[in-house]
Each structure stands twice: as C-alpha cells, then as structure tokens.
Amino acid sequence: MNGGPKVVVVGAGLAGLTVAGALGPSASVTLIDRLPAAGGVLGYDHPAVISEVARVRAAGVRSLLGTTALRWVDSRLLVAGPGGIEWLAVDRLVFAGGARPAVPSELRLFGPRVAGVIAATVAVHLAEAEVAMGRDVCLLGVSDWAERAARILRHQGARLTGVSTEEGRPPVYGDQWWMGWQPVALEGTRRVTAVIVARGESRQRITCDTLVLAGDSRPLRNVDGAIAEGPGVDFAQRTADRQSIEEVRRHSLEIAGRIRDQIAAR
Amino acid sequence: MTPRPADQRFDVVVVGAGVIGTAIAARLSSTSARVCLLEATDDVAEGASKGNAGITSSYYAAPGTLESDVIATSYRRWDDVCRRLDVPFRRIGAVMAALTSDEADGLPGELANAKACGVAASIVSGDQARRLEPLIGPDCIQGLVLPDEGIIDPMRLCVGFAELAARNGVQVRFDSPVIDIESQDGRVVAVITPQARIETSFVVNAAGLFADQISELAGGTNFKMWPRKGEYWLIDRDWGRTLRHIVFAAPLPDSKGIHVVPTTNGTALLGPSVTDSDRRYDKTTDAEMLAHVTEKTKRLVPSVPMDRAIKAFAAIRPASEKKVRIEVDEVVPNLVHAINRSTGVSSSLGIADRVAELLAGAGLDLTVRTDALDHIPTVRRLLLDPEPETLAALDPRYTQVVCACEDVSAAEIQAALEMAVPARSIDGVRKRTRATAGRCQGSVCMAGVTFMCSLAQNRAPGDVVVTAAGTAGA
Structure with a gap:
C-alpha cells in the first residue's frame, strides 16, 4: 500500500519479513537490512524465508538491502546504504535486528582482560575464514550459535567443553558438558587459560585456550534513539536462546497485529 | 615539512x-x-x-604545587588543542556533590583551593545542584560547581x-x-x-x-612506582547522554571519591575503585569491588541503570612516593x-x-621551526557529524557501516589503518574509531574489522592482533 502511515522495519530476517508482510496491506512499508540479502540467521534460501519474501513482495513492501539504520530522531530515520546517506520520514519504526550472545559484563563474568574470549558470532565468521581458533575451546551456553560454532571448531580439530546454567540433558555436540553450572570468572595472564564455574558452594576450574560466548542471548539494539522502548518504536526480536520458526512467526504476527490495530484506530 | x-x-x-x-x-x-x-x-x-575517566580537570591539587601548576597551564587550552588534533572534547563542567554534613563541611576548603588555583568555582545548595544536573539524587545536600572541567577522549x-x-x-x-x-x-x-x-x-x-x-x-x-588499580563500569549511551555534567563524590580525608562521568561518545563511566598492589600487569576485575562502585554511584546518581552496563574494566594508574x-x-x-x-x-x-x-x-637547542604543522587532518565521523547526509559524496565508504552500535563506517576504519601512526591491532582500530567498543562489544563487527585489518596490513586474518595480549585464534 502506498498511502497510509510510513512504517520502516529494520531487519529482514524471519521476524522482520513476517512483520513487513503482515503490515504491507495497511501501511506504506519499507524493509531494511544491513546485508544485501534477506533471511537473517536462517539464510536467503531457507524455505520459510523464501515464502515470507514472496509475501512481502506481493504486499508491495519496498526493500532497502545493504542498508544500515543509524539514528531515529523526531520521526526521521537516518540510513546509510548503496543509495547514499539519507533521512527517511518514518511514522513508526519496527526493529527486528536479531540477537547476539551476552557479553562478559552482562554475564557478570569477571577476571583478567585476556585474549581468546570471543563471541560465537565472531568465532564462526573467523573460523569460516580458516582462522584456527584454539585447540581446547570452552563454549558458554546452549544455543544455535553454540551448535554452529561447535560444528566448525570441531572441524578444526578442537576439543570442546560446554557450560550451561540450564539443567537437563547436554546437547549432542561438544565432548563434555557442565550442565547447571554458572561461569563466574576467567583466568589467564595474556590468553585465557581457564574458566571458573560455580554451582552452589562448589567451584570447578575448566582449562581452555579459547572461550566462546554463545548464550544468554540479548536483542541487538543499534539504532540510536531506538535503543529502549519508546513512542513509535516496536521491537520484534527473539526472546530466548532457541526459538522455533513457528514461535518467531507467531510473535512477529502478534506485533504486526497490534501495530495494525493502532493504525486502524487513528 | x-x-x-x-x-x-x-x-x-x-x-x-x-x-x-x-x-x-x-x-x-x-x-x-x-x-x-x-x-x-x-x-x-x-x-x-x-584506562582513565577522560576528564580534563581545571582543579585537582592544592594551590602552589607542581601538579596544580601543570594542570593550570593545560586546562584553558583544550578547546584549541583538541580542534587541531581531531580529539573529541567538551567543556561540560562538574558538580562535586556532598551527601553528608561531613562532606559538605569539606566543600569550603575545596572552594578556597580552587579559587587559589585561579579556577572558577562556586558552592550551591542541593536543589541548585539538582537543577543544574537533574540526575543528581535527593541525598545531595550541597554541591561545588566547577564549570571549566571538561571531558575528552x-x-x-x-x-x-x-x-x-x-x-x-x-x-x-x-x-x-x-x-x-x-x-x-x-x-x-x-x-x-x-x-x-x-x-x-x-x-x-x-x-x-x-x-x-x-x-x-x-x-x-x-x-x-607501583600500580594503583581502579575498576570502572561503562554504561550505554541511551542513559549516558542524559547525564550533562561530571558528578564527583566529595573527597574525604581517608577516601577518594567515585565519579560519574559522561564520555565524549555519549556513554558514561562509573568509578574508580582504588586498590594498591604490586602486580603491574594485573587488570583483573572483581565482582565485590564493582558492587562497591555500583553502590557508591547509586547514592550520587540513583537512576543509573546497571542493566545497561556494557563493560567492566580495570585500569592501572602509576602511583609513587x-x-x-x-x-x-x-x-x-x-x-x-x-x-x-x-x-x-x-x-x-x-x-x-x-x-x-x-x-x-640543560643545553638542548629548541629553535622553533617555521615549517612545522600545528594540526592533523580531521576525520569526519558518522556518529557525531552534524550533516551525515553529506558524507557519502566525500567518500563512498561512509555508506558501509561496519560497527552498527557505534556507527563506525569503513571510511573511518580505513583512515585509522592509513594514518602516520596507524592502528596495528583491533584495539588500535577501537582506540581510533570506537569500532567494537559499543554495547555488543564487537559481537557483530569484530570479524569485519579483522578482515579490514588483514587487508590493510597484508596478513592472514588469523594473524591480526586483537589486543597487545594476542590474536583471536590460539
């Protein structure tokens, strides 16, 4: 729809695609993604992505791929992409920018500042570029990232020890898992040499030469002015370390429905 | 030249x-x-x-000391020097907040010292302090305002x-x-x-x-010399930007205060704690010490959102007799x-x-050269530029945003890799551009920065140095 309120959806993963497709008929929707292809973590060729992309096209949504949303100020959104750097007039912003693993300060993981502590998202990219990450890797968290990192690091020949605060059955990837343990501190002088984990009063020391942060996922927030909840801004991002495609879709449709109702009420 | x-x-x-x-x-x-x-x-x-709070003090030490002399000959010059050296700087002023009557009793002495150093200063009531800096909490009963304090990168x-x-x-x-x-x-x-x-x-x-x-x-x-360790929290920009002044705790004879300091990029620093030790390389952070910083900070500025902490770090200052x-x-x-x-x-x-x-x-010839430069080229920054829409025409790499948290473009990173004193590590890029320094701490962009370093330095991605402590891979 070309008339109606101007909505920008930032993030063309499954969540952003679903919201954009659902809002397309009742608003003037622009879909933005940093990467030059839709799909987000699922990838452009995932069946769920392919069908949502078709729906988005049919709904007349305008796509700006390879474009980063920078700032949200007074109903204007600053974007940078192949078309240059420009301000878009926007009535509502829906941020669906995905998630990232928690960083050490969010995990309250203290200790020395050492090399070899790396987010799973980065570890996967570097390992794909054939950077040898380590021989003795500790994975923090049970998540899609942990699984992807485990697969590629295993391929490099690393030994993998997992730590998860969750109880229950350990994942199938990884050589050994510490389920129900909380990482509390790092050790090392230059490079990380160990992670201290705690359970009640017990403490254990897990030796490693690389620590991959892969859990306790946090929503990415990187549009200035739209970091926290505020008027005109909605967030459609996953809320758990593992979420099924159906859960993501349902959550996104809920958000789109709420926005559509608000638009209609005006 | x-x-x-x-x-x-x-x-x-x-x-x-x-x-x-x-x-x-x-x-x-x-x-x-x-x-x-x-x-x-x-x-x-x-x-x-x-590792420091990024403050340009106007007044710090007792008048007539060498320390107060060298601060006095520095503090008025920052606006000019920072313009010439492409350094973020803002003279935002500070409020030293007294929370107890003991602390308030110390303010007149601080005022007299500041004045004796030739520095602008005045004592205000707790309400006036809060009007000046609304984030200061209800416990503040009196404040010393130091309008010439600045923040610098x-x-x-x-x-x-x-x-x-x-x-x-x-x-x-x-x-x-x-x-x-x-x-x-x-x-x-x-x-x-x-x-x-x-x-x-x-x-x-x-x-x-x-x-x-x-x-x-x-x-x-x-x-x-011995190391004096200070631990800090770094709080995200969305709150940090609402803090308009430096807030100092009033110093007591037996303890140096905690500061709450806006940074030039909009984040805020809380700290430092103080620990003397004999380990010169020890930058270990400690949960108890950081909890102490949090507690002290909350009395000064109660609204500080600790769930927006993006980093905790320890810094080492050189102490001596x-x-x-x-x-x-x-x-x-x-x-x-x-x-x-x-x-x-x-x-x-x-x-x-x-x-x-x-x-x-001591006899060294220091004839002033007429051909010496007094400034370096300014690199425009996507994050702070008042006219960002004009940057693409200047360099198309401004449209490639590498670090989305801090809005750092490929143009800025390339400039950091090509200067006369170039970035030689990811940390070097971070110092010069803030890429990887935001709320996701490089979870998204560190691979991209690694690849840019790899190209500029003509080395394999695995050989790109992250910190002085080593590479990403083992």
Missing part, C-alpha cells in the same frame, strides 16, 4: 607513548630537535592513558599527539621496550631496544608505571623525568612545556 632521514642518532629519546610521552613528542616536534619516541607495546595509550588525545609528532618528523617506534641504557661519564649516551642501539643527547622518561625501571637502567635516582615528578634527574644531568600519578591527561600540555624548558635549560 621536510622529512628528516631515518637515523640512529637523536637529540631526544622519549620513552613511553602514553599521554605524557606523546604530548612531549608533539611539543618537541615543532622545534629543531631530532626526536625518537619509543614504546614497549604495540600502540599509544596502552597504560594509564587508556584520552585515547584519541594520545593518537592526536603522536600523529602530529610523526607528521612533523618524530620517529615513533613501537614494540621497542628499553632493555638497557648506556652511560659514559655519568651521562646517558645510548638507549638499547631489541632492534636498535639509539644514540641520544637526552632521555625523557615518560614510562609511567615503569618509570622506576628506566631510571634504574639510566643510573638515575632510585624511586619506586612523589605524586608528580617532572625534573632533571638528581644524578644524571641528561635524563629528564616526566611522570604523573593520576592527572596525566589534565596536565599533559603543561608537562610538555615544562619538559621543553628543562631540556632547553
């Missing part, structure tokens, strides 16, 4: 590329002196100059000083720890690094925490010490001038 030929013979070797060493190198670079700046690590600002200051020095012909050498110093007839004649023997007429000791070791190698005065040591060595006449415990950034301009005077007094 006439580049001087590379040689192994200098008038002055400055040891240490922290804020004091780089300020001295920049100061001397406008003169006829041939200068070499030696740094043990792989970049500028690897010690106390990296201390790492960019070191980069700016070093860049100016290098462009004026100073040789800047990294990975060059001083392992020996040769003397003859009681004078230093050469400085030895693993790579070179460097003959020199003068040595300036700006080695901070390691200055005692340099003095010892030179056969100079025996003194001791003498707070400030800027003098010709008592034993070695061509060794000049330039060491400050805590106010290094705030006093760096004044220290550089004083060191130049000491060198001139």
Whole structure:
C-alpha cells in the first residue's frame, strides 16, 4: 500500500519479513537490512524465508538491502546504504535486528582482560575464514550459535567443553558438558587459560585456550534513539536462546497485529 | 615539512607513548630537535592513558604545587588543542556533590583551593545542584560547581599527539621496550631496544608505571612506582547522554571519591575503585569491588541503570612516593623525568612545556621551526557529524557501516589503518574509531574489522592482533 502511515522495519530476517508482510496491506512499508540479502540467521534460501519474501513482495513492501539504520530522531530515520546517506520520514519504526550472545559484563563474568574470549558470532565468521581458533575451546551456553560454532571448531580439530546454567540433558555436540553450572570468572595472564564455574558452594576450574560466548542471548539494539522502548518504536526480536520458526512467526504476527490495530484506530 | 632521514642518532629519546610521552613528542616536534619516541607495546595509550575517566580537570591539587601548576597551564587550552588534533572534547563542567554534613563541611576548603588555583568555582545548595544536573539524587545536600572541567577522549588525545609528532618528523617506534641504557661519564649516551642501539643527547622518561625501571637502567635516582588499580563500569549511551555534567563524590580525608562521568561518545563511566598492589600487569576485575562502585554511584546518581552496563574494566594508574615528578634527574644531568600519578591527561600540555624548558635549560637547542604543522587532518565521523547526509559524496565508504552500535563506517576504519601512526591491532582500530567498543562489544563487527585489518596490513586474518595480549585464534 502506498498511502497510509510510513512504517520502516529494520531487519529482514524471519521476524522482520513476517512483520513487513503482515503490515504491507495497511501501511506504506519499507524493509531494511544491513546485508544485501534477506533471511537473517536462517539464510536467503531457507524455505520459510523464501515464502515470507514472496509475501512481502506481493504486499508491495519496498526493500532497502545493504542498508544500515543509524539514528531515529523526531520521526526521521537516518540510513546509510548503496543509495547514499539519507533521512527517511518514518511514522513508526519496527526493529527486528536479531540477537547476539551476552557479553562478559552482562554475564557478570569477571577476571583478567585476556585474549581468546570471543563471541560465537565472531568465532564462526573467523573460523569460516580458516582462522584456527584454539585447540581446547570452552563454549558458554546452549544455543544455535553454540551448535554452529561447535560444528566448525570441531572441524578444526578442537576439543570442546560446554557450560550451561540450564539443567537437563547436554546437547549432542561438544565432548563434555557442565550442565547447571554458572561461569563466574576467567583466568589467564595474556590468553585465557581457564574458566571458573560455580554451582552452589562448589567451584570447578575448566582449562581452555579459547572461550566462546554463545548464550544468554540479548536483542541487538543499534539504532540510536531506538535503543529502549519508546513512542513509535516496536521491537520484534527473539526472546530466548532457541526459538522455533513457528514461535518467531507467531510473535512477529502478534506485533504486526497490534501495530495494525493502532493504525486502524487513528 | 621536510622529512628528516631515518637515523640512529637523536637529540631526544622519549620513552613511553602514553599521554605524557606523546604530548612531549608533539611539543618537541615543532622545534629543531631530532626526536625518537619509543614504546614497549604495540600502540599509544596502552597504560594509564587508556584506562582513565577522560576528564580534563581545571582543579585537582592544592594551590602552589607542581601538579596544580601543570594542570593550570593545560586546562584553558583544550578547546584549541583538541580542534587541531581531531580529539573529541567538551567543556561540560562538574558538580562535586556532598551527601553528608561531613562532606559538605569539606566543600569550603575545596572552594578556597580552587579559587587559589585561579579556577572558577562556586558552592550551591542541593536543589541548585539538582537543577543544574537533574540526575543528581535527593541525598545531595550541597554541591561545588566547577564549570571549566571538561571531558575528552584520552585515547584519541594520545593518537592526536603522536600523529602530529610523526607528521612533523618524530620517529615513533613501537614494540621497542628499553632493555638497557648506556652511560659514559655519568651521562646517558645510548638507549638499547631489541632492534636498535639509539644514540641520544637526552632521555625523557615518560614510562609511567615503569618509570622506576628506566631510571634504574639510566643510573638515575632510585624511586619506586607501583600500580594503583581502579575498576570502572561503562554504561550505554541511551542513559549516558542524559547525564550533562561530571558528578564527583566529595573527597574525604581517608577516601577518594567515585565519579560519574559522561564520555565524549555519549556513554558514561562509573568509578574508580582504588586498590594498591604490586602486580603491574594485573587488570583483573572483581565482582565485590564493582558492587562497591555500583553502590557508591547509586547514592550520587540513583537512576543509573546497571542493566545497561556494557563493560567492566580495570585500569592501572602509576602511583609513587612523589605524586608528580617532572625534573632533571638528581644524578644524571641528561635524563629528564616526566611522570604523573593520576592527572596525566589534565596536565599533559603543561608537562610538555615544562619538559621543553628543562631540556632547553640543560643545553638542548629548541629553535622553533617555521615549517612545522600545528594540526592533523580531521576525520569526519558518522556518529557525531552534524550533516551525515553529506558524507557519502566525500567518500563512498561512509555508506558501509561496519560497527552498527557505534556507527563506525569503513571510511573511518580505513583512515585509522592509513594514518602516520596507524592502528596495528583491533584495539588500535577501537582506540581510533570506537569500532567494537559499543554495547555488543564487537559481537557483530569484530570479524569485519579483522578482515579490514588483514587487508590493510597484508596478513592472514588469523594473524591480526586483537589486543597487545594476542590474536583471536590460539
């Protein structure tokens, strides 16, 4: 729809695609993604992505791929992409920018500042570029990232020890898992040499030469002015370390429905 | 500018590329002196100059002391110097908030000291303090307002000083720890690094925490430096930007206060704690110490959202028996010490001038060159630029945003990799651009920055250095 309120959806993963497709008929929707292809973590060729992309096209949504949303100020959104750097007039912003693993300060993981502590998202990219990450890797968290990192690091020949605060059955990837343990501190002088984990009063020391942060996922927030909840801004991002495609879709449709109702009420 | 030929013979070797060493190198670079700046690590600002609150104090120490003198000769010049050296700086002012009647009793003494240093200051009521800085909490009963305090990016200051020095012909050498110093007839004649023997007429000791070791190698005065660790929290920009002033706790005789400091990029720093130790490389953070910082901060500024903490870190300041040591060595006449415990950034301009005077007094020719540069090129930044829509025409790489948290474009990272004193590690890129320094701490962009470093430095991604401590891979 070309008339109606101007909505920008930032993030063309499954969540952003679903919201954009659902809002397309009742608003003037622009879909933005940093990467030059839709799909987000699922990838452009995932069946769920392919069908949502078709729906988005049919709904007349305008796509700006390879474009980063920078700032949200007074109903204007600053974007940078192949078309240059420009301000878009926007009535509502829906941020669906995905998630990232928690960083050490969010995990309250203290200790020395050492090399070899790396987010799973980065570890996967570097390992794909054939950077040898380590021989003795500790994975923090049970998540899609942990699984992807485990697969590629295993391929490099690393030994993998997992730590998860969750109880229950350990994942199938990884050589050994510490389920129900909380990482509390790092050790090392230059490079990380160990992670201290705690359970009640017990403490254990897990030796490693690389620590991959892969859990306790946090929503990415990187549009200035739209970091926290505020008027005109909605967030459609996953809320758990593992979420099924159906859960993501349902959550996104809920958000789109709420926005559509608000638009209609005006 | 006439580049001087590379040689192994200098008038002055400055040891240490922290804020004091780089300020001295920049100061001397406008003169006829041939200068070499030696740094043990792989970049500028690897010690106390990296881990500090980024404050340019107008007033810190009692009047009539060397420390207050060098701060006084520095603080009015920041607006001009930072414009010339492409350093973020804002003179936002500070409020020292007294929370108890004991603390309030100390404010008149602070006021008198500030005035005696020639610094603008006034005492206000708790309500007036809150009107000036609405984030100050209800416990504040009185405040001392210091309008000339400023905030600065201390790492960019070191980069700016070093860049100016290098462009004026100073040789800047990294990975060059001083392992020996040769003397003859009681004078230093050469400085030895693993790579070179460097003959020199003068040595300036700006080695901070390691200055005692340099003095010892030179056969100079025996003194001791020790690390004073301070732990900080860094809070995200969406809250940090609402803080408009520096908020100091009122100092008590037995304890230095906690500060709440907006940074030039909009985040806020809380801290520091204080721990003296004997481990010079110990930057361990400690849950208990950081909880103490949180508790103290919440009394000053109750709304601080600890769930928006993006980083906790420990910084090491160089402590010594003498707070400030800027003098010709008592034993070695061509060794000049330039060491400050805590106010290094705030006093760096004044220290550089004083060191130049000491060198001139000891016989060094410091004829002013007419061809010396007084500024470095400004790199426009996507995050802070008032007209970002004009940047794409300047360089299309501004449209490629690499670090989305801090809005750092490929153009800015490329500039950092191509300057006269370029980034040589991911940390080096972070110091110069803030890429990887945001709320996701590089979870998204660190791979991209690694690949840009890899291309610029012509090395495999696995060989790209992350921090002075090593590479990403093992």
